[in-house]
Amino acid sequence: MTTKNAFYAQSGGVTAVINASACGLIETARQHGDKIGKVYAGRNGIIGALTEDLIDTSLESDEDIAALRYTPSGAFGSCRYKLKSFEENRAEYERLIAVFKAHNIGYFFYNGGGDSQDTTHKLSQLSQSLGHDLRCIGIPKTVDNDLPLTDNCPGFGSVAKYVAVSIREAGFDVASMARTSTKVFVLEVMGRHAGWIAAAGGLAAEREGESPHIILFPEITFDQEKFLAKVESTVKKHGFCCIVVSEGVRNPDGTFLAEAGTRDAFGHAQLGGVAPVVADMIKTAHGYKYHWAVADYLQRAARHIASKTDVDQAYAMGKAAVELALDGKTAVMPTIVRTSNNPYQWEIGVGELKDVANIEQMLPPHYISEDGFGITAECEEYLRPLIMGEDSPPYVNGLPQYVRLKNLPVEKILNEPFDL
Amino acid sequence: MTTKNAFYAQSGGVTAVINASACGLIETARQHGDKIGKVYAGRNGIIGALTEDLIDTSLESDEDIAALRYTPSGAFGSCRYKLKSFEENRAEYERLIAVFKAHNIGYFFYNGGGDSQDTTHKLSQLSQSLGHDLRCIGIPKTVDNDLPLTDNCPGFGSVAKYVAVSIREAGFDVASMARTSTKVFVLEVMGRHAGWIAAAGGLAAEREGESPHIILFPEITFDQEKFLAKVESTVKKHGFCCIVVSEGVRNPDGTFLAEAGTRDAFGHAQLGGVAPVVADMIKTAHGYKYHWAVADYLQRAARHIASKTDVDQAYAMGKAAVELALDGKTAVMPTIVRTSNNPYQWEIGVGELKDVANIEQMLPPHYISEDGFGITAECEEYLRPLIMGEDSPPYVNGLPQYVRLKNLPVEKILNEPFDL
Incomplete structure (x- = not known):
């Protein structure tokens, strides 16, 4: 297999641990330099891809990438920008493929909620029909915990x-x-x-x-x-x-x-x-x-009071995304599968993006107490493991020391303006 | 010197570390059982004294008292209740003295802001004129940092x-x-x-x-x-x-x-x-x-993100209050004296309550930047040491484990109602 570059973008509202997913992804990709060349991040999410505004993460030190594990927010910028349907704006999808072709990008990683998984799914379909080999992997992220297929969502x-x-x-x-x-x-x-x-x-x-x-x-x-x-x-x-x-x-x-x-x-x-x-x-x-x-x-x-379980799972999702891509998968998303409540145990699963898109997982009725004002024991059993463990960031001068990356741009190749 | 009991009350808005002062006070008092009998706490602050609703802290385990160091809020209850002036309601002060006499209380510790220091001062005057030997010590507390005499306020x-x-x-x-x-x-x-x-x-x-x-x-x-x-x-x-x-x-x-x-x-x-x-x-x-x-x-x-400097100082104030009382002092308050900025060093001082009452320490003009929207380097030099250090509480089941005391009542002796 020839070496291809990877594209990674953060989408929607950021979380205390979305950068931990980025950390897992980039650290894992760096271990597979024979297959994955550079990881390019979209500056401000998918907008960075549409405008060919890519960040070269290979210029960041291992130390700074490691610091993403304990840095809240989206280190490369996120965006609230939902791609329209094929019918409404096929040009957007074609533009993405054009940018990816130009930069020899063979892996697409999209870290977001339901809409992002939907976009990832559509892109995998389009890339196939356009004959560009692009492995499209979603990475779950949402504070709302409303994605289907996964037991819970990082964030x-x-x-x-x-x-x-x-x-x-x-x-x-x-x-x-x-x-x-x-x-x-x-x-x-x-x-x-x-x-x-x-x-x-x-x-x-x-x-x-x-x-x-x-x-x-x-x-x-x-x-x-x-x-x-x-x-x-x-x-x-x-x-x-x-x-x-x-x-x-x-x-x-x-x-x-x-x-x-x-x-x-x-x-x-x-x-x-x-x-x-x-x-x-x-x-x-x-x-x-x-x-x-x-x-x-x-x-x-509030990364200072993050759940260690959450941090570990966010990191694992980023790592698993790379592994799935290297395994030849596309249009999938790593998931968290709970295998035991007590002691809490979980493993990585795989979800099909076609089953993820645009479904919101609500709190089930049996998790709410009869009077409607509290949670049931079953709900607590579900929730408790997710807040377990502390994972304090390092402190300097009395404050958590979070990393700011250099975020240097990749030289443009297409260099054509694109109207959002 | 005969053994006398002590009274301790928390006053006004509570803080993340006022219980650390209580901890310092009770632990220190317990080391001086030859001079201080029991520490009685006012249930809901000074109201507990007025209504003869005292809490017997001697019934709390050493372990639980130690846990006050990392438990936010006022463990014995606080109150917003300002005693009036002598002229307006001398009966309140006389009632306090009557309750203290009945319970053989020779030490009065009041943990609060400017109003509390004022009350402590008045009580020391009245107890002298009534011939009841009461050593009255204020303990500084306020999140607003607006007390005079002390370099900064615990909380x-x-x-x-x-x-x-x-x-x-x-x-x-x-x-x-x-x-x-x-x-x-x-x-x-x-x-x-x-x-x-x-x-x-x-x-x-x-x-x-x-x-x-x-x-x-x-x-x-x-x-x-x-x-x-x-x-x-x-x-x-x-x-x-x-x-x-x-x-x-x-x-x-x-x-x-x-x-x-x-x-x-x-x-x-x-x-x-x-x-x-x-x-x-x-x-x-x-x-x-x-x-x-x-x-x-x-x-x-937010005790989970408390400043270690703050916790240490709050504890030290409680400890120093007992030591001042044992040293025969009255109508005073331990203070924090900054002796060096870099490295930050501080020691315990003593302030006269007559100089504390009802003065608010505002942010000095030279701490505010010229445009009025930021702080100066001098302000930062003052503030920085106060947030230094972390002092994480213990966690159980993913959450900080704070103590709830038994707060058992002292048997009433006067047993007369008192209208607030």
């Missing part, structure tokens, strides 16, 4: 750990203050469609009465009366009430709770945030003093 | 570290996304009057162009035009802009930015949060896509 475990740690710590704080001050605390977390991240908050409570007392899932239609009653009974019983709310919680009419109609002085639509909406609702009904937090990007960037 | 260093870590991590995230998506990120932090916490965000940026690009301090009147121009020039130069905003930032007319007039559909005043106000302002002016986070209690409860 999720670390957000889950962040949320569980945060709501536990805030719970201790509020318990201290509740006698004369704050009685209610609301933490807003990500998950517009699936409640996996919110569910992870439930791992913080080990005993009856511990934080969080209530979880609001996007899978459960919000019932204001029932919710307010639960808040009141919790405060009466335990003195305080901690709530994890998913950004995606909806009213019975289908609107997001976050769109509660808040307007500024000029009548502009509200500024976002479901946490203040929920907190204010409680204040109005019961008069309890509240505090609220919106974790936003902090939760998915 | 602040850990919030500072949390904020610096968080805005660094978010900065990496936004840099990845900026090409096609989020260009502006706003993190709201605590500090209603003093900008110490916001300033700590500045430690995250090591090189030109790194996050945070802008800090908004409560000490600097908000200049919208100048701010929006700086955001625009930052995005044009670096591709993205990360902002740390203090909750206490004010408009030229003196109103808080957070009170920007946002109202819900029913005309209720806005739900709080300066971050969304700032983010929306940028969107309106420049159209940049934004994300924002409000750290709220997460920042002060």
Whole structure:
């Protein structure tokens, strides 16, 4: 087999461990220099391929590539850019193939969520029909944990750990203050469609009465009366009430709770945030003093509190992607297969991209407690291993020392502009 | 000297390390059983003393007391309850003395901010005039770092570290996304009057162009035009802009930015949060896509990312308080005295409570950069040592394992109700 270069791109919202996948991929590719020449990364994801803006990762030291394992975010830049269908914009796909041909790229690795796997699948089909030998491998990534086929998604475990740690710590704080001050605390977390991240908050409570007392899932239609009653009974019983709310919680009419109609002085639509909406609702009904937090990007960037399981799996996905490609596979994605819960054991599987594209894996009903405000023992059994283990980054001057790569460009060959 | 019992109470907003002070105090008291009998803690702070609701800490194991060193929040409960002046409510002070006499309490330790030091001072005066021998020692605590006399306050260093870590991590995230998506990120932090916490965000940026690009301090009147121009020039130069905003930032007319007039559909005043106000302002002016986070209690409860310097100093303050009392001192507070910046060295000093009460230490002007949006090298030199060192709590099942004490009550002797 002749030596071909590889293309790697990061896609969509980044995570605390997507760079660990990049690390696994590049380190593994470097061990196979007889088959894989250079790994070119797309600057800002697939846009880098479309615009022939490639990064030569061979110019990065082994040390810096190793540091990707503990560096959050997308080291080469990511993008929110969904390729259209063949019918709508075949030119985009043809352009990708043209760039890959020009740079002798025989391996395509796309690190992202459902849309990215869909793109990878389409590209594998097109490359075959255009006669360019391109092995197309997806690498799973999403904090939302909503990809099918894989037991869990790299990126999720670390957000889950962040949320569980945060709501536990805030719970201790509020318990201290509740006698004369704050009685209610609301933490807003990500998950517009699936409640996996919110569910992870439930791992913080080990005993009856511990934080969080209530979880609001996007899978459960919000019932204001029932919710307010639960808040009141919790405060009466335990003195305080901690709530994890998913950004995606909806009213019975289908609107997001976050769109509660808040307007500024000029009548502009509200500024976002479901946490203040929920907190204010409680204040109005019961008069309890509240505090609220919106974790936003902090939760998915928090490499300092990443799950070791998550880091290991993200790295393994990058490594397995290269191995699958070298094994001649295309249109596939490495997956995580859970083989045992206790002790937790997992191995690498393979999923067909045709079965992955555009399916969202929601929190199953039996993972949500009967009253709709908590998680079941089965859910905890699923989630717990994913937050296990700590994997602290190195610290310099009191702060985590993350790497910034040189990200030097590959000289253009086509050198033709391409309109996005 | 006869054996007397000690009273210890936690006051005001809790921190990641106030329990480390409790740990230092109780462990040190236990080493002096010939002079200090039992340490009684006030359940929910000074309210526990007023209502004769005392916790017998002698019933807690050495192991559990040791665990306070790494447990955030106030283990005995805190309260927001300010004693009035002698003239307004002398009965409260007399009640405290009565409870202390009944329980043979000869040592009063009050762990809190400026108000608490004021109360401690008054109590020392009253006990003398009432002929009850009570040694009154304050123990500094506040995330706001605004107490005078001490170089810094236990509680602040850990919030500072949390904020610096968080805005660094978010900065990496936004840099990845900026090409096609989020260009502006706003993190709201605590500090209603003093900008110490916001300033700590500045430690995250090591090189030109790194996050945070802008800090908004409560000490600097908000200049919208100048701010929006700086955001625009930052995005044009670096591709993205990360902002740390203090909750206490004010408009030229003196109103808080957070009170920007946002109202819900029913005309209720806005739900709080300066971050969304700032983010929306940028969107309106420049159209940049934004994300924002409000750290709220997460920042002060985040024991998982505490500063080792802070933990050590908090412990040392508790220990020193006991030693001062045993040394016959009263109406004093142990302080942190910085003796060297590089290498950072500090020692324990002593402050007179009459000089502490009700003075707020603001960020000095020479700590803020000329344009008003950053910190100076001198500020960094002051702040850096305070976030140095990591002091990870133990982890069990993927989460920090914090202690919950038994908190068993001391039998009442007076047994008379007291109206708060």
